[in-house]
Amino acid sequence: MEAHLNFWLAVESLVKNHRLIIEHRRGSVHPLFPDYIYPLDCGYLEGCHSADGDGTDVFRGSLPDALVSALFISVDERNGGVQLKIALGTTEPENQLIYESLTKIGLPVWRLSPSMDASAWLKTRRSIRRFQNRKVERERIEQILDLTQWAPSAHNTQPWRFIVLENESSRQHLAEALGESFLQDLLREGIPIEEANKRVERSRQRIIQAPASILLCLAEEDIPQTARITQWEGERWLAVQSVALAGGQLMLAAHTLGLASVWLCAPLYAPQAARYALGLPDTWQPQALILLGYAAQTPPPPTRKPLHEIVRYI
Ligand SMILES: Cc1cc2nc3c(=O)[nH]c(=O)nc-3n(C[C@H](O)[C@H](O)[C@H](O)COP(=O)(O)O)c2cc1C
Incomplete structure (x- = not known):
């Protein structure tokens, strides 16, 4: 290595x-x-x-x-x-x-190619929360998305959509919308207003200052139509799983190209606000916001559970 x-x-x-x-x-x-x-x-x-x-x-x-x-x-x-x-x-x-x-x-x-051998590469991806003040070129983003769309998906429906927030104004709009919804949630939980404002501001700044970010959406129109209600529920889950696989592949693709990333779940809690802020179709369900950039930190790997706790051979 x-x-x-x-x-x-x-x-x-x-x-x-x-x-x-x-x-x-x-x-x-x-x-x-x-x-x-x-x-x-x-x-x-x-x-x-x-x-x-x-x-x-x-x-x-x-x-x-x-x-x-x-x-x-x-x-x-x-x-x-x-x-x-x-x-x-x-x-x-x-x-x-x-x-x-x-x-x-x-x-x-x-x-x-300089990408590492597979086992070292899989273990060295980290969630990175501080980035260098360096632009991520559009070509890099395109490379990442080109690799991402080779993720597996149920029935090969590819039910994902990627919204690349290139302009600062788009990031501002999204940060404001998510921040407002986050603030209401914190206040409902009984968090004092000063503390709530501080947390919201931190979250807003992360989104605005990230060198690049991609909103990962699920396109409902790609969920196969089925008459049986139980099956419909299953198809929804399959679409969510497929979009999550694309999100994971996106993070690994970024890692391959020397970029760091972190998955933010905030849009999942305020999908309507996120959609409205960015003018997205009603059928696109925001699932996550993935921040991308060149890493400005090398955090130690968070621990993983021992295999015997999570694996059962039968
Ligand atoms: C579904 C999902 C949601 C996550 N949401 C957040 C988040 O909102 N904010 C954040 O800083 N990290 C978030 N993370 C990153 C996790 O905290 C991180 O993956 C975990 O601590 C393990 O660290 P590692 O990715 O460096 O291995 C999320 C990860 C996943 C898969």
Whole structure:
């Protein structure tokens, strides 16, 4: 795990310390091999040589941050044996383009990505409640949602909707609406007004200040219609379970791409207010608000119950 991290940190450091010179624009033809069309801008790291004496090849993707997204290793007997190419700031579809462009001309290719091995990766997702003051690019959100929609769903109904709160005004509207409803609940519980106001303000600020947030909704129109009332109840549950699976997958997808997240249940308690604040259709049931951003804390993992308490083999 640590060796894995050290390896990718070393690649990141190589990229940071050498200027990227773009030599070939996307769509241009390879000067020596006319059957190769560059799928993305391509160049090399200045002063950084690969084993064959050429510069290290780099593909530059469309993401503003030039982070290392993948390494492609190809075997090219015509042109110097084993070749290494670094993908910088590429989206997942762009990585696919690189892969396809190399395989199309007959090169065996293997791709390495910085995501961790599965077991470490599953255990290192944390609910993060403090984020860096750094924007989350729309491309990252799209990557996350593209991965999210591969979650399983009952009858493959995909009954989820994702409302990306990009504008501060949308976040303000939602925070106000949820805050008002939260305040009424606290007062009904007998919490003194000063304490209630403090808690509401904390909750409002979390929503407004999150670098990115996605309201996870259940679309009632996607629940299969059935005549039997007992079955209808079952179908509702299946839709809730499917949307929750998408929420979990969204958090893991964010983790894969180096982003942190936390699930907030507030909209579930005030679905009508949330819907109204954002002008959503009556049939979209808000289930959760997922905050996203680059982590500004590394909390220790909360404990988990021992397996023998929660598992029964029969
Ligand atoms: C359905 C659900 C609702 C949650 N609601 C909240 C919430 O409203 N506020 C919050 O800070 N965390 C919330 N969480 C996050 C949990 O507190 C967190 O997952 C748990 O403490 C375990 O920590 P970990 O996610 O870092 O493993 C929620 C998680 C789930 C699955």
